Amino acid sequence: MVIILHPKRLFKVPVEAESISPDAFDEKSVNEIGMLQVWEGKRKRILGELFKIEHKTDDASEKTTIRISGDVSKVRRIGTKMSMGKIIIDGNIGMHLGEEMEGGLITVTGNADSWVGGTMKSGTIEIKGDAGDYVGAAYRGSTKGMNGGTIIVNGNAGNEVGCFMRKGLIKVYGNVGQFAGIHMRKGTIFVQGHSEGRAGAQMRKGKIIVCGNIPSILPSFTVESIKPKVKIDEEKVAGPFYMFVGDRAEGGEGKLYVSQKQNQHLSFYNKYL
Numbered sequence: 001m002v003i004i005l006h007p008k009r010l011f012k013v014p015v016e017a018e019s020i021s022p023d024a025f026d027e028k029s030v031n032e033i034g035m036l037q038v039w040e041g042k043r044k045r046i047l048g049e050l051f052k053i054e055h056k057t058d059d060a061s062e063k064t065t066i067r068i069s070g071d072v073s074k075v076r077r078i079g080t081k082m083s084m085g086k087i088i089i090d091g092n093i094g095m096h097l098g099e100e101m102e103g104g105l106i107t108v109t110g111n112a113d114s115w116v117g118g119t120m121k122s123g124t125i126e127i128k129g130d131a132g133d134y135v136g137a138a139y140r141g142s143t144k145g146m147n148g149g150t151i152i153v154n155g156n157a158g159n160e161v162g163c164f165m166r167k168g169l170i171k172v173y174g175n176v177g178q179f180a181g182i183h184m185r186k187g188t189i190f191v192q193g194h195s196e197g198r199a200g201a202q203m204r205k206g207k208i209i210v211c212g213n214i215p216s217i218l219p220s221f222t223v224e225s226i227k228p229k230v231k232i233d234e235e236k237v238a239g240p241f242y243m244f245v246g247d248r249a250e251g252g253e254g255k256l257y258v259s260q261k262q263n264q265h266l267s268f269y270n271k272y273l
Contacts, residue, residue, distance in 0.1 A: 001025075002065045003033060004054040005047075011074040013041035014094065015050065018077040022064035022085025022104060030055045063104070073113070079106050082123070095132070098125045101149065114158065117151045119144055120168070126152040133158035133177065136170050146170070146187065159196075162189045165206065169233065181208045184254060190232055202247050203254035209237060210258050216266075221246030221256060223269040230257050242269060 003025055019036040034048025047053070063085040068078070073092040083102040092110035101120040107128070114132030117125050118139060131153045136146035137160055145164030152171045159177035162170050165187045175193035184203035194212035201218060209230050217223075221244040230237045241257040258266065 002056040002067060003030075004056065005066065005068045005070075006052040006054075007070040007072060007075075008050060008052055010071060011040065011050075013074065015040050015045075015072075015075045016077055017047075017075050018080035019047065020066065020068075020075075020078045020087075021080060021082045022066060022087065023082050025066060026064045026085070076113075079104075082106075092129070098123070101125070111155070115139075116153075117146055117149065119146065120149050120151075121147050122149045124150045124152070126154070128154050130155035130174065131157045131172075133160055134163060135161045135172075136165055136168065137161070137163035138183075143183070145183075145185075156193070161191075162187065162206075165189070175212065180210075181206065181254070181256075184208070188232055190237070200244075200247060200252075200254055200256045202250050202252070203256075204247070204250055204252040206254045207232075208254070208256045209241070210256075211237065211262065212259065213262050214258055217244055217256070217258065217269075218247065220249040222248060223272050225273065226260060227257065242266060 016039040030053050036047045038045050065086040067088045069090045076094040077096045079087050079098040081100045082104050085104045087106045089108045093112050095113040096115045098106050099118040101123045103123045106125045109128045111129035112127045112131045115134045116131050117136045135157050136151050138145035143164050146168045147166045148168045150169045154173050156174035157172045157176045161180040164183040166185045168187045171190045173192045176191050178196045178198045180199045181189050182201045184206040186206045188207045191210045195210045195214040197215040224243050224245050227241045227243050229239050240260045244256040246252050
């Protein structure tokens with residue numbers, strides 16, 4: 001079953017739409033889907049008021065697929081707690097995409113706002129464009145960040161990628177802001193581009209790989225060796241990489257791998273090896 005959603009108008013205030021999920025749509029008719037509740041600002045709405053809803057039968061699709069076509073940059077919490085199926089968003093999307101996700105696949109052809117995959121447990125989210133701050137992060141006041149699954153950002157990501165991350169994989173093929181992997185407990189963050197710095201602050205375990213430039217390494221990290229390559233699941237990323245261990249201020253044993261070639265300003269660490 002494929003359900004296609006088209007916004008009926010341009011949304012001017014945030015729309016809270018955790019009901020847009022394969023789990024909520026599964027085995028429902030178009031009329032039943034249209035009666036699901038959402039919030040537009042402070043007003044309670046039904047989905048059919050905001051979206052034109054189409055149904056297509058797809059024999060190749062065993063699970064529910066939702067395709068959203070149009071400007072949904074103000075729509076939040078799509079895919080909340082989803083455990084199966086697919087969501088395909090043709091354009092930009094708002095905050096909290098795939099929060100607490102437990103399975104399935106979400107694909108965004110444009111950009112995503114902050115908190116992509118917040119506290120997710122399983123599944124895959126792929127952003128073809130850029131993502132905002134707090135990718136795979138814990139919410140304020142919580143120490144439980146991403147606990148499984150995969151997030152792929154083909155563009156850039158903001159600050160605090162993987163905050164309090166406990167398990168899983170985040171891949172950013174562009175650049176990241178500051179504090180990637182802050183409070184990290186376990187899991188892997190791969191950055192093909194540059195980091196604005198302070199990577200791994202207060203991390204205890206886990207792995208961060210930065211293939212581009214990083215301004216400096218926090219003084220609470222110690223350099224251990226130079227590695228010719230780093231393994232991410234079954235993939236091997238060619239180096240060489242400086243390998244730092246930290247955050248020692250937290251008694252941490254996390255590993256921070258930083259490209260040697262892209263960071264000649266860090267060559268003074270060679271004397272400690």
